[in-house]
Amino acid sequence: xxxxxxxxxxxxxxxxxxxxxxxxxxxxxxxxxxxxxxxxxxxxxxxxxxxxxxxxxxxxxxxxxxxxxxxxxxxxxxxxxxxxxxxxxxxxxxxxxxxxxxxxxxxxxxxxxxxxxxxxxxxxxxxxxxxxxxxxxxxxxxxxxxxxxxxxxxxxxxxxxxxxxxxxxxxxxxxxxxxxxxxxxxxxxxxxxxxxxxxxxxxxxxxxxxxxxxxxxxxxxxxxxxxxxxxxxxxxxxxxxxxxxxxxxxxxxxxxxxxxxxxxxxxxxxxxxxxxxxxxxxxxxxxxxxxxxxxxxxxxxxxxxxxxxxxxxxxxxxxxxxxxxxxxxxxxxxxxxxxxxxxxxxxxxxxxxxxxxxxxxxxxxxxxxxxxxxxxxxxxxxxxxxxxxxxxxxxxxxxxxxxxxxxxxxxxxxxxxxxxxxxxxxxxxxxxxxxxxxxxxxxxxxxxxxxxxxxxxxxxxxxxxxxxxxxxxxxxxxxxxxx
Amino acid sequence: xxxxxxxxxxxxxxxxxxxxxxxxxxxxxxxxxxxxxxxxxxxxxxxxxxxxxxxxxxxxxxxxxxxxxxxxxxxxxxxxxxxxxxxxxxxxxxxxxxxxxxxxxxxxxxxxxxxxxxxxxxxxxxxxxxxxxxxxxxxxxxxxxxxxxxxxxxxxxxxxxxxxxxxxxxx
Ligand code: HEM
Ligand SMILES: [Cu+2]
Ligand SMILES: [Cu+2]
Numbered sequence: 001x002x003x004x005x006x007x008x009x010x011x012x013x014x015x016x017x018x019x020x021x022x023x024x025x026x027x028x029x030x031x032x033x034x035x036x037x038x039x040x041x042x043x044x045x046x047x048x049x050x051x052x053x054x055x056x057x058x059x060x061x062x063x064x065x066x067x068x069x070x071x072x073x074x075x076x077x078x079x080x081x082x083x084x085x086x087x088x089x090x091x092x093x094x095x096x097x098x099x100x101x102x103x104x105x106x107x108x109x110x111x112x113x114x115x116x117x118x119x120x121x122x123x124x125x126x127x128x129x130x131x132x133x134x135x136x137x138x139x140x141x142x143x144x145x146x147x148x149x150x151x152x153x154x155x156x157x158x159x160x161x162x163x164x165x166x167x168x169x170x171x172x173x174x175x176x177x178x179x180x181x182x183x184x185x186x187x188x189x190x191x192x193x194x195x196x197x198x199x200x201x202x203x204x205x206x207x208x209x210x211x212x213x214x215x216x217x218x219x220x221x222x223x224x225x226x227x228x229x230x231x232x233x234x235x236x237x238x239x240x241x242x243x244x245x246x247x248x249x250x251x252x253x254x255x256x257x258x259x260x261x262x263x264x265x266x267x268x269x270x271x272x273x274x275x276x277x278x279x280x281x282x283x284x285x286x287x288x289x290x291x292x293x294x295x296x297x298x299x300x301x302x303x304x305x306x307x308x309x310x311x312x313x314x315x316x317x318x319x320x321x322x323x324x325x326x327x328x329x330x331x332x333x334x335x336x337x338x339x340x341x342x343x344x345x346x347x348x349x350x351x352x353x354x355x356x357x358x359x360x361x362x363x364x365x366x367x368x369x370x371x372x373x374x375x376x377x378x379x380x381x382x383x384x385x386x387x388x389x390x391x392x393x394x395x396x397x398x399x400x401x402x403x404x405x406x407x408x409x410x411x412x413x414x415x416x417x418x419x420x421x422x423x424x425x426x427x428x429x430x431x432x433x434x435x436x437x438x439x440x441x442x443x444x445x446x447x448x449x450x451x452x453x454x455x456x457x458x459x460x461x462x463x464x465x466x467x468x469x470x471x472x473x474x475x476x477x478x479x480x481x482x483x
Numbered sequence: 484x485x486x487x488x489x490x491x492x493x494x495x496x497x498x499x500x501x502x503x504x505x506x507x508x509x510x511x512x513x514x515x516x517x518x519x520x521x522x523x524x525x526x527x528x529x530x531x532x533x534x535x536x537x538x539x540x541x542x543x544x545x546x547x548x549x550x551x552x553x554x555x556x557x558x559x560x561x562x563x564x565x566x567x568x569x570x571x572x573x574x575x576x577x578x579x580x581x582x583x584x585x586x587x588x589x590x591x592x593x594x595x596x597x598x599x600x601x602x603x604x605x606x607x608x609x610x611x612x613x614x615x616x617x618x619x620x621x622x623x624x625x626x627x628x629x630x631x632x633x634x635x636x637x638x639x640x641x642x643x644x645x646x647x648x649x650x651x652x653x654x
Contacts, residue, residue: 053641119638125615126594126640131569133641230595230615295597295612295636297550297619305545312537320533324526327502330510337511349503356495360488363540364549369484369607372597372636436489438607440599440636443644449605 014090015083016399020479022076022097023396027472029069030389034468036062038461041427044446045454053133055444056117060142063120064107067245068149070384072100073392074251075156078199080395081192081258082160086167092159099152106145114138119442121241122146124213124233128221136221143218147211154207157200164197171197175282176275188270191257195250198278202285203247210240231296238292243285249351249383250281252391253322256344259398260326263341263405264333268325277317284314294367304364311362315355323352338406339413339471343394346421350386354379357432372442375435378428385464386424393420393471400478412470419467426460485606552622553584560584560622565633567596567613570642572633579631579652584624591615596646597636603629610636628654 036058042048043055050058075096082088110116115134118127127139161171168174168189174197178185189197213236216228257268290307293299326348335341357379361370370376397406409417430453435441439450446454547554564575565587579585589598589611596613600623608631611621625631635646 052644056638056641056643117641121638123595123638126638129569129594129640131640131642231617234595234614295610295619296614296617297611297621298614298617301548301550308545309537309541312541316530316533320529324529327506328523330506332509332512332514334513335510345503345507349499353496353499356499357492360492363544365544366484366488368549368609370488371610372599373607432489432492436485438485438601438605440634440644442638445644447605 012083012090015080018090018093018097019076019080020399022072023392023399024476024479026069026073026076026392027396027468027475029065030073030392031465031468031472033062033065033069034461034465036065038458038465041454041458041461043444045451045458046446046448047455047458052444053115053117056119056442057111057115059442059444060117060119061108061111064111064142064146066384067120067241067248068100068104068107070248070252070388070392071149071153071244073395074248074388075153077255077392077395078160078192078196078251079156081254082163082196084258085190085193086163088163089159092155096152096156099148099155103145103148103150103152106141106148108145110138110140110142110145114141116142118142121237122214122217123237124217124228124230125220127217128224140218140221143214143221147214147218150207150211150214154204154211157204157207160196160200161204164193164200168193171201175279176270177279179270180272180275180279191268191270191274192254194270194275194278195254195257198282199247199250202243202282205286206240206243206247209236210244213237213240231298234293234296235289239286239289242289242292245380245384246285249388249391250285250318252347252388252395253318253351255391255395255398256322256326256348259340259344259395260329263335264329266329266333268329271325273321274325277321280317281314284310284317288314291362291367294364295371308362308364312359315359319352319355323348336405336408338397338401338409339417339474340394340398340401340406342409342413342417343390343397343420346417347387347389347391347394350390350424351383351388354382354384354387354428357382369438370435372440373435374431374439374441376441378431378433378435381424381431382428385427386421390420390424393468396475397471400475400482402482412474416467416470416474419463420471423460423463423465423467427457427464430454430457430460550620550622552586553624556584556624558584560586563587565589565598565613565648566592567598567635567639567646568592569594569640570635570646572598572635572646572648574633574648574650577648577650579625579650581625581628581652581654584622587611587621587623588618589613589621590618594639595637596639599634599636601632601634602627603631612637625652628652 043050116138164174174189174193176189176194179188219226261268288310290303291311434453566573591613598613599610600608609623611619631650633648635643
């Protein structure tokens, strides 16, 4: 089989530079946003006192900043490994970064200069109707910033598609469908290509839908007579939001597929199961979003049922398959643990673990008493903080190690890893505990009966921040030394 | 209900952690012969196990349909209108009867809000979205007299955390 042949001998040095730069940027922003998270948790725990308008601005910045940065880091991971097999355009990548950063400037201006605090979900018609708290210009700046970021991602995915089709002729080959349906595929795509293809398809669709609702929201700010049905808007927003945030993990897991085999000596194969899993994900990720609308009783019943069933079913394909495969590849592999392999393994644990409370909340009867409580940040911080971010940090340490296994773990590695794991679990479990106690999410002010887990969560959050600082410093200093 | 879900979540996460730890503890050992073949042995049972659990849970949680009125009684429910607006609720009946099915008709005059019904122990009993242009219905039958509250459960701007209404259930 001539499959999976890489073209790494021709990978351009500028690719390495662009990816290291993106990861440096991502880590810095992750850290800053974690600090904002820590501040919010302390405010909820009455350990810190800030006015509610500032709290909600911070909440908007944290949500938008984290989701955007997860997308950015995921894109860097996907692009890095795409370059092993195909030739995406470096210019388009710079253009993507330029759009992204310009968007960030507008978003920050909208929030902190203009006072916009409509949350990263900008739920229509809140941006236009803030009760005179922020101006339409502030909302416009934020919405326009998101649009620019979205355009950047769209360019990124379209170029990835062009590059993949350049080698595999079409996306069905790149998704591995010939292999899946039993014919001999001369050039079987590696998991990185299968996953990239699935992600670029779903996220292109999501970004187009997101751009439509953003554009309508933007026009509505200045032309209030131009409206959209709020329930339709809600469907668009959660469709976009669900796919985009999940895609960040789908991109990050490519690092697991590509790096873990170097440690175990067992290639991560595009088995039929893996290919089928990604194809199933392609469909389910697009159809599962009604689980965000269980409390909209006017929604068609069949959509809500689909949302519940797919919430459970969509956990099976990639998550179970990836976790299962990882564990069997690790089993008696004589692996030498270093920070990279440990963080990547932690990332898969966080992803699979976070899906447990998510699926539970994906049942209508449960959702009735858990929706929009802190249970929700509990489950998504599980797979984003302990999942997505752990994978991204694992990828970053891999770059810092010169893309080869590192030395055995030093004491500072162990402390950083242990701190990230324990602190992260603490952040997540205190959120889930508060959710079980019915504490609403997105409340700037908590009554005294609610503050104990907030305070404990703040302590854990500080541990996560400290651990991330250690990892960040090592990344920055190693990268600086090597370049 | 919430206590059970919390314990269920903790147990399943702990189970997952135990599996990870067990594998990680063996990971550094040299391979026994034919590892991949051995590791495949859980695949089929895992797959079918998940399918069976999925079907059973889906059936058990969707039948009876979670949005329908209280099946224990056929009384015509009392209609209560709850209208939200930045940043207050207006509820047309704030003294509510005990053991009589109630259906809340919930809507909004401006942005999205969330109608979250809480008991005096701050436990969330049920909820529904309050949307401009739509009326969402939610059924509930109070079985204990006392003070209840409506808290806003959809982020609606600056005073979201102070959008509270009081309800009393009389014996
Ligand atoms: C030290 C780590 C972190 C801490 C302490 C933290 C804390 C918080 C807090 C307190 C909230 C608001 C909870 C509420 O609804 O009342 C929040 C929301 C959120 N966080 Fe984090 N977070 C952390 C890391 C992350 C990471 C790594 C991500 C994603 C990659 C993330 C994404 C989000 C999102 C999307 C929201 C929702 C914002 C909204 O409701 O509009 N967070 N976080
Ligand atoms: Cu979702
Ligand atoms: Cu509200």
